[in-house]
Amino acid sequence: MSEQVRVAIFGAAGRMGTQLLNEAPGFAGAAISAALVAPTSPLLGTPLGPDALTATCDLDTLSAADVVIDFSTPAACATLATECARRGLALVSGTTGLDSAQLRTLDAAAETIPLLHAANFSVGVNLLEHLLELAARGFGADADIEIFEAHHRRKVDAPSGTALLLGRAAARGRDWQLEDVATWARQGQVGPRPDDEIGFQVLRGADIVGEHTAYLCAAGERLELTHRATDRAIFARGALRAALWLASRPAGRYHMRDLLFGPH
Incomplete structure (x- = not known):
């Protein structure tokens, strides 16, 4: 792995995706490698964030990443988890509202990749x-x-x-x-x-x-x-911190308490 952790943002056109793109340039150790949006997004093909990354829906851009940060929809999150498992990519997700079947999909992915799913990254x-x-x-x-x-x-x-x-x-x-x-x-x-x-x-x-x-x-x-x-940036900084921590972990299901307090 390179000195900097290469991070792909999934859901880059959303509120949290935008915040992540804005926070990442000042976050030591992180380099944004891709900004993924929905195929129907009006921002598809446009530059996003301070680094002017081209918004894409091409999942092959994940090959340039070490870890993916996801703030999308429950269905998209579950699909992404399966894709990350296939590609051997660590996954940090803050998507909420997943049903039991979607949560089982995350559990299955965590058998082969490190996966941290949190309701809140503060x-x-x-x-x-x-x-x-x-x-x-x-x-x-x-x-x-x-x-x-x-x-x-x-x-x-x-x-x-x-x-x-x-x-x-x-x-x-x-x-x-x-x-x-x-x-x-x-x-x-x-x-x-x-x-x-x-x-x-x-x-x-x-x-x-x-x-x-x-x-x-x-x-x-x-x-x-x-x-x-009072500032949405706290969630972006927490997710970036989690991504840098998770990228070097073995496969398994992780929680923010593991990052803050060590494995339980």
């Missing part, structure tokens, strides 16, 4: 995930857990992938499965809150980059763990 959010698991375990059954998230009005999935990441962390702290205890909305005569529940609330509005708060409500006290993103 260092602060991933520290919050760790702290929330500890807090949920520490409080035990004495605290009710609720998770609130807010994003811009154009976000299409709810709750956010990050809210689900936090929900799973809280569930691990209680030795629960999130799917067994999650309450996604409340309306009407819902009755008293059960003990084994993690509630979610969602706000969508204007240009909110991302806000997440986990509430642990015990009798006589309440712990609130909050992360607020």
Whole structure:
């Protein structure tokens, strides 16, 4: 591998793809080798980012990369994972909203390539995930857990992938499965809150980059763990950091906590 890690951006015309192209020139150790967009993108064939890379949909351009960063759609992400596995390329993906079959496709790809899929690449959010698991375990059954998230009005999935990441962390702290205890909305005569529940609330509005708060409500006290993103660049920098770290790893499924704290 060359001194610089060659990074292909998949979904380069999107909000995060654009941010990655803008951040990469100042990120030591990373060199963007390709900017891939959808075949139907109006930006196909135009120069993108400070380095004026030509937007392409040709997957053969991946051959010039060491690792691919993906911020696309669930279907495109699953297809890309299979393609990366065929080509032996490491894959970092921040695409959210994948269904169970698409997640299994990522698992299958990780049998032959290093793959890191994360709902959020902010260092602060991933520290919050760790702290929330500890807090949920520490409080035990004495605290009710609720998770609130807010994003811009154009976000299409709810709750956010990050809210689900936090929900799973809280569930691990209680030795629960999130799917067994999650309450996604409340309306009407819902009755008293059960003990084994993690509630979610969602706000969508204007240009909110991302806000997440986990509430642990015990009798006589309440712990609130909050992360607020004010600059989308934090996600791009986190993804680039992950790409540089992942490029030299053996095949397997990785998480941001592996990067921050070492393998568990």
